[in-house]
Amino acid sequence: MNEDDYSEIFERLSPRKGDCLREAAKGSSSKEIGRALGISPNTVNNHILEIRRQLGNVSKWKAAQLFVSWEARKGGQNIPPQSMVIPDNPNPMPTGPTETQADDQATQGEAEDFFANEQKPYGVRDPRFSLLDIVPYRVAGRQRNELSGPYILIVFAILTTLMLFAVGAGFSLLLALNGLVKK
Structure with missing residues (x-):
């Protein structure tokens, strides 16, 4: 052929x-x-x-x-060439209607604030962050534990540290009480 x-x-x-x-x-x-x-x-x-x-x-x-x-x-589609011109206007405005809220805010001069607000989820954690947030509580009807391997290690390390702290505090309290009894 x-x-x-x-x-x-x-x-x-x-x-x-x-x-x-x-x-x-x-x-x-x-x-x-x-x-x-x-x-x-x-x-x-x-x-x-x-x-x-x-x-x-x-x-x-x-x-x-x-x-x-x-x-x-x-070959592919035949697309005519398009001019690539940078306008001389110092304050360029969009030529067509805006489609999203981000476009609307950018045209109103709030681009800096919008960018800062968009980046908040990637910034420093919320100061109200609690260690209990990493442990998923069981919801009624859920059958299995959804802790992954790394989370299990983190929870184990946190609980071990808290347990050692509690044992040390209890031991210190007993020593203090023993010292009071001897006096």
Whole structure:
């Protein structure tokens, strides 16, 4: 077959079969292609086998390479060039309507405040932070503990420290009381 025949075959392919060939050109297995496209590996194998038969029983790799090279020759969308001009206006204003609250605030000169407010979740923790916040309380009906490995270690370290502190405080209290009794 010549390349014109391949072009006719590739033009008749469904978008899903084209996606399968595109992924196969990356060297992915049928299982990986199926996972990426959300279809079963058996369906991927059937699509590629059907395409290989149409191309004259070429290999999967060869079929994928032929498709990718055909697609590259075919080209993409024809987008006209657009001018990239920086306006001379010292106070640029948007030319169209704003779409989000962030755009509205930026046009009203509140960009600095808005940026600072947006960054608050990433800043220093709230001073009202409590050690109890890291331990999830059980809600009625929940069956299992959702503490992950690192949280278990953190909770264990905190509880161990508190326990040692309580034992030390109790021991100090007993020594103080013992000292009072001896006097």
